[in-house]
Amino acid sequence: MRIALGVSYSGSAYEGWQSQLSGNTVQDKLELALAKFAAQPIRTLCCGRTDAGVHALMQVVHFDTPLQRDIASWVRGANTFLPRDIAVQWAREVPDEFHCRGSAVARRYAYVVLESPVRPSVEAGRVGWVYRPLDGAAMRQAITHLIGEHDFSSFRAAQCQAKSPVKTISRIDISERAGTGSKYWRFEFEANAFLHHMIRNIMGCLVAIGQGSYPPGWLAEVRDARSRDAAAPTFSPDGLYFLGPVYEDHYGLPVRTAAYDWLP
Structure with missing residues (x-):
């Protein structure tokens, strides 16, 4: 069986x-x-x-x-x-x-970022970290340039073995939760497939935009350049979570597990 x-x-x-x-x-x-x-x-x-x-x-x-x-x-x-x-x-x-x-007809990932003047301790290894404030409106404007079918070569690792850099992102959601002198950001991605380091490279760009280093439209320029050299450095792996694949309903497989429930 x-x-x-x-x-x-x-x-x-x-x-x-x-x-x-x-x-x-x-x-x-x-x-x-x-x-x-x-x-x-x-x-x-x-x-x-x-x-x-x-x-x-x-x-x-x-x-x-x-x-x-x-x-x-x-x-x-x-x-x-x-x-x-x-x-x-x-x-x-x-x-x-x-x-x-x-x-699998789609795959889902989440990236969790701690925005805090102090580095993570209890969450060390489980969240990315930024100490400069992030602008949610700018990042939400930027992600519109990634929705749909595009050549994502600018966000592709050199060792990527995918046959094509063309992928379709169906959804990117950004949410935030305020803490005591800190904030947690959750970025959720869904696409038909992802390239090697694609999300971490996108995250590097979104953080740069969120911190004001580039305007939201810069992400479209990076996308259209189709060159890894055009993008920001790869962001840390610490806050990246594979949420799981999406299958057709007739397989009857779970779409969530108890492991989901603790994640901010």
């Missing part, structure tokens, strides 16, 4: 999702836990590979297995052997034609 899992993790301690010789990746830890539970090797595929330091609230993976187990036992069994900062949130049996990456 083919099993899909929804997995959440804090990426701070790991070298990204994809398996490495060091064994210190989320995929390595998940496959080790599944192998211990199943008493045989299990190889997984994921919907979206995350970089070192990037978190996930609902990474979706799938694998094939001949084992006949109660579906809920895949959650309890894997979590028994996983480190405390990785947890399987749900498990579902899916049809053979389901592919965690190929069946």
Whole structure:
């Protein structure tokens, strides 16, 4: 049977999702836990590979297995052997034609920024940080230049392996929550797919605009330049969260998990 899992993790301690010789990746830890539970090797595929330091609230993976187990036992069994900062949130049996990456019609990310004169402590590794105030109106005006289908080469990492830089962003939302002498900003992105470092490079530009270094229209100039040299430096991975893929309803897969509920 083919099993899909929804997995959440804090990426701070790991070298990204994809398996490495060091064994210190989320995929390595998940496959080790599944192998211990199943008493045989299990190889997984994921919907979206995350970089070192990037978190996930609902990474979706799938694998094939001949084992006949109660579906809920895949959650309890894997979590028994996983480190405390990785947890399987749900498990579902899916049809053979389901592919965690190929069946996704969209992907969602959030980036959380702490605006504060003092660097983060409790949130260290879990939020990006700026000490200069951000202008929400300017950033909201700027994001209009990214909605729709565009060539996002200016926001693409040199090592990106995507076949095309043309992607379609359907939604970018910016919200804010005031604290005591500080403010949390949440930037939420949804697109059919993303390039390597695309969101972090967009965030670098939005922060520059929010702090007044450039006007909102500069983002259109960066987009049209189709050159990484035109954009701002890549922003920190700390506040980036993979919210998960979007699938067609007939698969019956969850769209949220309990891991979502703490995020500002």
